[in-house]
């Protein structure tokens with residue numbers, strides 16, 4: 001469970017007590033103003049808080065399918081339906097079913113107003129969630145906020161500011177028409193969406209905030225809201241009193257403040273709060289009956305404070321009891337995560353965040369970190385890695401192919417995306433549509449792309465000696481030509497170093513030649529009146545060994561994931577980077593074989609003694625290299641490091657666990673570890689398989705589920 005959200009759990013409870021206050025007016029028998037302040041102003045934060053909480057966990061611009069939304073709609077719908085049924089007796093008692101025009105009224109109540117006074121919240125949550133979801137997904141937070149705030153303001157003039165809109169009479173019969181459809185503007189269309197969007201904004205932008213600032217912001221907005229409310233009350237403008245201008249900043253700061261509370265989550269508090277919310281009107285009825293029977297009306301009904309406390313007591317007792325009973329007697333499902341039962345990649349986002357911090361500190365202040373997320377983010381899962389990076393403020397991404405770029409856009413990434421590799425010129429319109437920046441790999445390529453007649457953002461690649469992609473740094477005229485192309489907007493120019501990881505003097509010499517060749521070209525361009533776009537040279541090892549360069553970007557791949565390409569490197573800049581990925585599988589079978597028995601294809605393993613083996617359901621089909629067969633690979637199971645024996649198959653491998661004790665079926669086997677076990681770090685495993693971490697990791701992107709470690 002995430003400890004960061006315990007404040008939300010606590011405040012849910014507070015909010016449910018505030019809602020009871022709204023419906024019981026605790027101070028009514030003592031002070032009218034006091035009651036107004038508590039129930040019509042302060043307690044008005046409760047419902048928006050519930051809406052924001054739902055938004056916080058639901059709304060995200062990175063949601064790439066609608067399943068989460070529909071699950072929310074379904075769950076809320078079921079709760080709503082059940083509550084409607086529960087309250088039918090109360091409705092009968094209130095004479096609900098004897099009203100005129102029953103059918104249209106029932107429909108209206110079910111969609112907007114609720115069939116009992118407090119139940120409007122549930123349909124509002126459903127409608128609000130759907131509106132917020134589509135606005136955020138179709139547009140962006142800014143647009144979604146503008147639209148939902150506009151809706152809120154329309155609602156405002158049918159709520160607390162209704163007197164003003166009546167007086168000005170600028171809206172004609174608009175509100176009258178509206179009130180025929182919904183009793184209040186405080187509903188799923190005008191009221192709820194903005195709070196869902198606000199919740200999503202806070203969840204998706206993981207800004208570090210200062211507690212004191214949030215609390216002060218809350219205090220100030222609440223005071224302003226109080227002044228606003230009292231003035232509106234004084235002028236008698238309020239038709240209803242749920243919506244205030246200052247409620248919006250108030251909620252924003254309140255929610256931010258609440259997120260600062262850390263502690264263990266109390267999940268039963270969450271369910272209880274919902275039940276308290278749903279059940280308290282029933283408790284009010286029950287207490288009335290009680291009071292009548294016991295002749296205690298003076299105390300239990302007429303004394304508003306006592307009345308409030310008794311309603312709270314009954315509701316909380318009911319809520320807690322129902323929650324505990326439910327957790328005890330609900331049909332027990334076997335709790336297992338199907339994604340971790342065979343083989344999986346575990347991602348430590350805390351380590352990723354740490355690496356971003358360290359790398360940002362290591363590069364010049366004006367230089368941007370460009371996160372290289374090609375090949376499934378080096379096998380780490382392009383979705384999980386990229387959205388987290390954007391949430392924590394990374395604003396530039398690099399991929400190898402246009403399809404990777406489109407995928408990022410579909411996941412909701414809005415930052416700039418540079419395609420480092422080749423894209424067919426026939427996909428020019430897609431480059432534009434998805435706002436992707438293309439690398440120009442040669443003059444001919446640039447020319448052909450230009451002729452497509454679509455305006456393309458591009459970075460020119462300069463070949464300074466690697467002889468892979470790019471225009472040679474000697475061909476100044478060719479480079480210059482690219483800058484004059486009508487449909488090519490050159491916003492960057494870069495080169496790639498081919499031996500920046502080496503400390504061999506010849507290699508260092510070569511790299512320096514590459515760097516100076518690049519800068520020479522840049523200065524000639526400058527002399528010829530070309531305004532120089534963003535420049536970049538370094539990848540991870542470029543940064544490690546040539547950190548003195550001052551560019552506009554560094555393109556970090558392997559460093560971001562906290563691994564070295566090989567164990568024995570002599571990088572100059574030693575950064576405290578932490579591995580992000582671990583590779584895990586499970587023991588699914590343990591068997592005893594006899595001396596002389598073989599294991600696996602080709603009988604490459606023959607037991608020299610009676611041997612106990614364990615089978616792990618992971619193989620080269622998952623990207624675990626076949627070259628780690630026959631003792632080259634190892635696994636960590638409980639505290640033992642055990643060797644791979646025989647040949648690794650596509651989907652299975654065997655390890656020798658003869659010298660271990662206590663290993664059982666279902667145990668986790670770690671094949672690549674993030675920390676603690678240097679023998680299993682990616683660089684060592686890569687070296688054992690005659691490769692480098694980059695290849696080892698990026699080959700694991702296909703079949704393995706990505707699990708986020710909390």
Ligand SMILES: *Cc1c(COP(=O)(O)O)cnc(C)c1O
Nearest residue numbers: 372420496539540555556557558
């Ligand atoms: C893949 C790639 C990078 C990232 O390299 P790392 O060594 O993983 O940091 C940088 N630049 C280009 C052109 C690349 O293709």
